[in-house]
Amino acid sequence: MSDRDQAERGRAQNRPGQPNLEEIFEQGQVESHRQAMEEAAALARAHYEVEPGLRAIYRLEGPDPNDLRIKLLEVNEQTVPTGIVPVGFPPHPASGLHYPSVVIEVTPREYEAIQRKQLDLPAGWEVRDAYERPAGADHAGGTP
């Protein structure tokens, strides 16, 4: 019997009035994902505000949908060119981060190399949408 069949059978066996554990689990996953996305945006905003050299911040997505780590690709004209160096941080709930985060900081030239597929992100990671720079946050100018 497949996992899906088992899940369907589990649903059918639910009696009226009993909580559907699968639905509750899925709802929890969706909520966790939403929270992680919000925290990622807040982290990106905070980074824009303290780092004038940042030209762009992109959300990164990995192949595992259950991986809730916040993953950011930051294009920083002041960083040193060292290729792809993911730096991890543990959660810090006191400052609003409930999930671990991973930041990959690259120079504008390295970012171009990523776009041209000449510089590889970790296996399966993809560049997604860009975070907007908050109004008033300094930057050295130009688009990446």
Place this chain on the structure above:
Amino acid sequence: MKQSSYAWSRAYARQAQADLDAREVLLGATVPACQHLHFLQMACEKISKAFRCLGGADPETLMHSHGFAAKVLPQIARELLRRSAFAADLEVAHSGIEPMVRQLAREVDLLAPAVDDDGRRPDNCEYPWEDVGGALHVPAEHGFASLGTLHRHRAGATFLKIVTAAAAELGGGSHAAP
């Protein structure tokens, strides 16, 4: 059994804390600057590796890599700054901390013999080197410019505070050998 990246990260950070302790001891002794700078360089390298472990790097491969403090330490400084600004309920302010940390961390990276800026910076805190003019230099007789008196400058003191906080972040509190 392979240990987790968290376990490796903590292990690197605790060894960095021990390096920083050794640096403190040497600062109080009559030894050349290269000796305490060597421990500072090793500590910065291990802190960088601790945070790279959390980023998914293979801990054992990391053992043989050098020169990433200038990449990693500014990011750690920024995160520490973000947290303290949040904790104090203050707006996150623009700050010169990150560029300063990047500049000092780059100088610290160059203290390792394996990092020499393509031959432009052979000065290091372990082995003698010959400069472009053919003069031979001994680390124990070299001043290392402002790095040699890092702890006496405001920027240097801030840098050291960040390095210590970064090691404690992942290494925890008590780390001294019994």
